[in-house]
Amino acid sequence: MNDGWNRREAPDFIEQRLVGAFRAHHRGQRMWRTLAVAGIAAALTAIAWMAWPSRATPPHLAAVKRAPIPSPNAVARRPVQLVPVVASVPRKVRRRRVAPTEVATGFLPLDAAPMPLDGGAVIRMEVPRPTLALFGLPVDARRVSVPVQADVLFGEDGMAHAVRFVSTASYEVPARK
Amino acid sequence: MARDTDNGATFWNFSPPAAESHSERMQRSLADESDSQLLDEASRGSEEAFVELYRRHQGPVFRFALRMSGDEATAEEVVQEVFLTLIRGPVRYAEARGSLTGWLLGVARNHVLRVLERRPPRAPAAEWEAPDASADVLAALLRRESLDAVRRAVLSLPAVYREALVLCDLEELEYAEAARAAGCSLGTIRSRLHRARNLLAAKLTKTRECAL
Numbered sequence: 191m192n193d194g195w196n197r198r199e200a201p202d203f204i205e206q207r208l209v210g211a212f213r214a215h216h217r218g219q220r221m222w223r224t225l226a227v228a229g230i231a232a233a234l235t236a237i238a239w240m241a242w243p244s245r246a247t248p249p250h251l252a253a254v255k256r257a258p259i260p261s262p263n264a265v266a267r268r269p270v271q272l273v274p275v276v277a278s279v280p281r282k283v284r285r286r287r288v289a290p291t292e293v294a295t296g297f298l299p300l301d302a303a304p305m306p307l308d309g310g311a312v313i314r315m316e317v318p319r320p321t322l323a324l325f326g327l328p329v330d331a332r333r334v335s336v337p338v339q340a341d342v343l344f345g346e347d348g349m350a351h352a353v354r355f356v357s358t359a360s361y362e363v364p365a366r367k
Numbered sequence: 368m369a370r371d372t373d374n375g376a377t378f379w380n381f382s383p384p385a386a387e388s389h390s391e392r393m394q395r396s397l398a399d400e401s402d403s404q405l406l407d408e409a410s411r412g413s414e415e416a417f418v419e420l421y422r423r424h425q426g427p428v429f430r431f432a433l434r435m436s437g438d439e440a441t442a443e444e445v446v447q448e449v450f451l452t453l454i455r456g457p458v459r460y461a462e463a464r465g466s467l468t469g470w471l472l473g474v475a476r477n478h479v480l481r482v483l484e485r486r487p488p489r490a491p492a493a494e495w496e497a498p499d500a501s502a503d504v505l506a507a508l509l510r511r512e513s514l515d516a517v518r519r520a521v522l523s524l525p526a527v528y529r530e531a532l533v534l535c536d537l538e539e540l541e542y543a544e545a546a547r548a549a550g551c552s553l554g555t556i557r558s559r560l561h562r563a564r565n566l567l568a569a570k571l572t573k574t575r576e577c578a579l
Contacts, residue, residue: 191536193434193521194514200429200446205421208450209414215454216412 225342225350226324229317232298232353233325239296297343297352298325310345314356322355402467403460410456420467421450427468427538428475434533435479437488437522445478469544476530476548488522488529520570528563535560 316337323329343352397405397419408416425446432445449471452458460470521529521537527549534545535556546556 191517192514193517193537194511195430195433195518196537198426198430198433200425200443204443204446205418205425208421208447208454209418211451212409212414212417212454216414219412 225317226321228300228350228353229321229324231300231325232295232355233322233327235298236295236355237326292356292358294341294356295354297341297354299352300350310343310351312341312343314339314341316340325355327355401462403462406453406458406460406467409453410458417454420453424468424471425450428471431472431475431533431538432479434518434521434537435476435488435526435529436482437518441479441482445475445482448478449474465544465547469540469548472534472538472540472548473550476550480526483526516571516574520567520574523570524563524566528559528566531556531559532563532567536564 317340319329319334319336319338321340322338339356339358341354341356342350345351397415400408400416400419402420402423405416405420409420428449429442429446432442433439436442436445452474460467521532524532530549531545534540534548535542540548542553542556542560545560546553549556549559551559
């Protein structure tokens with residue numbers, strides 16, 4: 191049967207539009223792949239950073255003074271007393287909440303051979319928490335669906351050069367009477 | 368390199384073959400690949416593979432949508448949607464279950480039916496073609512009229528009969544492929560096709576009687 195449309199084809203502009211859509215789609219995928227690779231590199235660096243023994247004390251712990259350790263001689267001279275131990279249970283400790291503090295890893299280079307940067311921008315974005323695992327960082331299984339914040343350093347060439355992960359930690363201290 | 372013999376002398380022609388661009392070479396090699404291979408390459412980001420797939424299959428998809436809707440704009444929209452489905456992926460096409468054309472026509476059918484829910488098929492506008500000076504103008508007009516009558520009759524069929532007729536008689540798909548594209552059994556597509564042909568014959572006979 192012939193209805194005269196046996197040779198009809200779609201106009202050329204549709205091919206051009208679809209090729210444009212194809213390019214845009216795969217450009218986006220490539221960007222995510224780059225970020226994942228960058229993430230892995232950052233994770234490895236983060237692990238190295240955490241395993242480093244002489245880390246600086248976090249600012250919120252700097253105020254805590256270490257108790258002096260008595261010398262063995264002093265302990266020996268002290269008379270031994272037997273004192274009944276009574277556990278003191280505080281009735282209710284009022285606590286006040288302190289503003290959340292950000293704790294961040296250092297900037298982790300994403301380039302195999304880091305290049306000096308003339309300029310760029312740091313953009314904060316949220317990445318899925320399992321990304322941390324790609325970097326070798328521990329992932330809290332209870333908060334796996336909660337995204338984690340990351341600062342990505344983009345150079346003037348538009349490429350991501352470094353990343354750091356930011357954690358917002360809030361802690362509580364007893365309220366003053 | 369070619370060998371020419373003239374007057375007993377032998378000449379070797381070392382002139383290089385006509386220059387062929389990289390993309391032409393690529394398209395030529397892709398033309399030998401199966402649809403599954405092309406799909407695989409396209410999903411990994413090969414633009415050439417996607418273009419080759421598009422060029423292979425856009426014709427049947429466009430014609431199917433045009434015949435189902437009678438509207439070029441709708442047909443263009445459907446072609447775009449079908450191939451965007453390929454781009455976005457993942458594609459649930461299995462080569463063992465039939466040709467890619469059949470699968471794409473199934474996707475096109477879903478889009479067309481969705482469009483037809485919003486607006487019914489419309490009679491196609493008469494196409495104007497410059498008359499060939501050597502051709503018999505009267506014969507050309509009669510042919511045009513009969514083609515228009517066939518298109519109108521096809522468009523007036525209910526959608527399920529129309530798609531059976533378009534897939535089997537106009538796109539010349541095998542019954543199994545047509546059944547897969549239409550999402551029904553082999554027996555159903557056969558009975559629908561039989562009914563569609565009877566309806567179409569009745570409509571065309573009526574049209575001819577009215578013209579007389």
